[in-house]
Amino acid sequence: MGPLDGIKVLDLTRLLPGDYCTLLLADLGAEVLKVEDPFLGDYVRWYPPIVGKESAMHHYLNRNKKSITLNLKSGKAREILYKLVADYDIFIESFRPGVVKKLGIDYETLEDINPRLVYLSLTGFGQYGPYRDLPGHDINYIGIAGILGITGERNGPPVIPGVQIADLSGGMFAAFSVLAGLVSRERTGKGQYIDFAMLDGVVSWLSVHAARYFVEKVNPKRGEMLLSGALPIYNVYQTKDGKYISIGSLEDKFWRNMFKAIGREDLAQIDESFREMRLDKLDKVTEELRKIFLTKTRDEWVKLFWENDVCAGPVYTFEETFNDPQVKARNMVIELDDPEVGRLKQVGIPIKFSKTPGEIKFRAPHLGEHNEEILLKLGYSEEEIKQLKKEQAI
Numbered sequence: 001m002g003p004l005d006g007i008k009v010l011d012l013t014r015l016l017p018g019d020y021c022t023l024l025l026a027d028l029g030a031e032v033l034k035v036e037d038p039f040l041g042d043y044v045r046w047y048p049p050i051v052g053k054e055s056a057m058h059h060y061l062n063r064n065k066k067s068i069t070l071n072l073k074s075g076k077a078r079e080i081l082y083k084l085v086a087d088y089d090i091f092i093e094s095f096r097p098g099v100v101k102k103l104g105i106d107y108e109t110l111e112d113i114n115p116r117l118v119y120l121s122l123t124g125f126g127q128y129g130p131y132r133d134l135p136g137h138d139i140n141y142i143g144i145a146g147i148l149g150i151t152g153e154r155n156g157p158p159v160i161p162g163v164q165i166a167d168l169s170g171g172m173f174a175a176f177s178v179l180a181g182l183v184s185r186e187r188t189g190k191g192q193y194i195d196f197a198m199l200d201g202v203v204s205w206l207s208v209h210a211a212r213y214f215v216e217k218v219n220p221k222r223g224e225m226l227l228s229g230a231l232p233i234y235n236v237y238q239t240k241d242g243k244y245i246s247i248g249s250l251e252d253k254f255w256r257n258m259f260k261a262i263g264r265e266d267l268a269q270i271d272e273s274f275r276e277m278r279l280d281k282l283d284k285v286t287e288e289l290r291k292i293f294l295t296k297t298r299d300e301w302v303k304l305f306w307e308n309d310v311c312a313g314p315v316y317t318f319e320e321t322f323n324d325p326q327v328k329a330r331n332m333v334i335e336l337d338d339p340e341v342g343r344l345k346q347v348g349i350p351i352k353f354s355k356t357p358g359e360i361k362f363r364a365p366h367l368g369e370h371n372e373e374i375l376l377k378l379g380y381s382e383e384e385i386k387q388l389k390k391e392q393a394i
Contacts, residue, residue, distance in 0.1 A: 002029020003356040007182070010035055010084060011065070012105075013094040014042050016138075016164060017198060018122055019061040020171030021092065025178075026064035027349045028358040030090075033374065034062065034365065035081065038069040038394055041367040052341040053366065059338070060346045062364035068375075069368035072103045074393040083378050085110050090178045091119045097132045107193040117191040118181035122174045124166075126197030138198075141166035145202040150209070154223025154230075169205065170198035230279060232270070232286040233258065236315060243298035244315035247289075254311045261308040262292055338363050368394065 007030040011022045019042065026032040036042055042062070047055045070077040085091065091110060093100055100106040100121070107119045124141055125131040131144075142148045142165050143158075152159035177194050185191050209220050223229035233255040236246050249255040259268040267285050293301065298314055305312035316324065322333050322345075332348040340363075349358040371394050375385050388394045 001356055002027075002358045003353055005029040005356070007031065007090065008088040009033070009090040009092065009178075010081075010088045011092050013092055013122060015044060015094075016061070016167040017170040017174065018092060018094045019044055020168055021122065021174040021178075022065065023061050023063070024171065024175045024351075025090075027360070028351065028353075029356070032065040033084070033088075033370070034065050034067045035084075036067055036069050036367060038071050038368060038392060041067070041069070045367065051344065052338070054364070059341075059344060059364045063336075063346070064361055065365060066370040066374070067365035067368055068371050069394050071393050072105065074391065076388060076391065076393040078104055080375065080378065080380075080388075080394070081105060082110075082113055084374075085113050085117060088114070089116070089118060089182065091117055092122060092174065092178065093120075094122045096135075097121075097123065097127045111191070111193075115190055116185055118178050118185060118194070119191065120174055120178050120181070120194040120196060122170065122196055122198075124198050126200060127195045131199075138164040138166045141199045142202055144199060146206060146209075147202055150220050150222055150225065150228065152222045154221070156222065158222070165205075166198040166202045169201050170196070173198075173201045224279065230282060232267075232282055232289050235286060235289075237290055237293035239293050239298040239301060240295060241297040245293065245298050245301050246313050246315055248311040248313075250311070254309070257308050258305065258310045258312070261304055261310060264288075264292065334360065336360060336363065 004025060007025070009022060009025055009030050009032045011018060011032050012035045013019065013022070022030075022032045022034075034042065040046075042058070044061055045054045045058045047057055049056050051059055068080075070081055072078060072081065093105070095103075107117075110117055110119060121127060123132075124136040125134060139148065139160060142151075142161070145166070147165060148158045148160070151161060174196055177196055181192060181194055209225065212218075213220065227234055229235060231250075233247060233249045236244050238244055247258065249258045255270075256265075256268055259265050267288060270282065270285055296304075302312060302314050314320070321327060327333060330348070330352075332350065334346055334348045336344045336346060338344045344363075346360075349360075351358065371389075372382075372385055375388070375394075376382075380388070385394075
């Protein structure tokens, strides 16, 4: 029994942000029903590599969910959706602004059916503003938000992050938002509409840098901020074996431990440079450390630093990450028995509840796999279901 058992979610989203949002909810016990078009469904289903009939990403992002197909341009399909809405707690959609109104599935329409419904629109730019109708993807949102512009090495070009920041944080914001909506509903008895824009989410991530900018009115630069390469004590260094180590020793005791461990306490006199961000002096320490780190292998340095209470760690490949003892101990690599593809490795559930832990109950669904099951529960006969298929309503 997960912490969200009994919570029912209608998921009309596509791609990573929505899939990740409802994955978080489903893994914690929510009953998630993906509502997909009958012709293509969620695009994530078809991204390579394909495992069995569908994408490996689909197998992970849509586990613990069921799928029903509805052609929402069909009046009969909308009637099915209205019947579902009456019994669900959360409704999440990711259409462009205005589309749900045209389809007749906007919040005002569904609120009349279920006043307790928590309805969230997950879009790139939100429901209003000059960009509301623009298409976009993660790289565009973090570009406008300023994150892309401050990511990379000093005097180098912007560097695309290794994971999709706006998409993944957007999924987390969306999950957090609908759960907050449920808490509000418990207090007021009423649901509500939530307008979440992924651009808003990543702009909010600028909080630390923005606090400084609003005071000094100076644009931060790549590689010159406290945590983006300016500090020798918060940086990445190549080691003797061609691998890399991360150093994150911000506090006095940790960076003093580091300099002591490498036998270079003379380099620890960076207090004033640190406070004043004297890049000329800090760069000299960084360059000296680059030479020093080339004298031992990555794992030799990591062992030395962990034995001496230094904030440091290896920079891993995926193979190393998924074989790391801490990652394994936390069950962040799991194996599922899929009746069609056999043993399937996936990322585990990151949130650990002591009394109501999340669990993987079943594999990701095929497109429309649960049409008959859901429609029979709604009172449709087998003949009516066949007719709906014939009319391409489902």
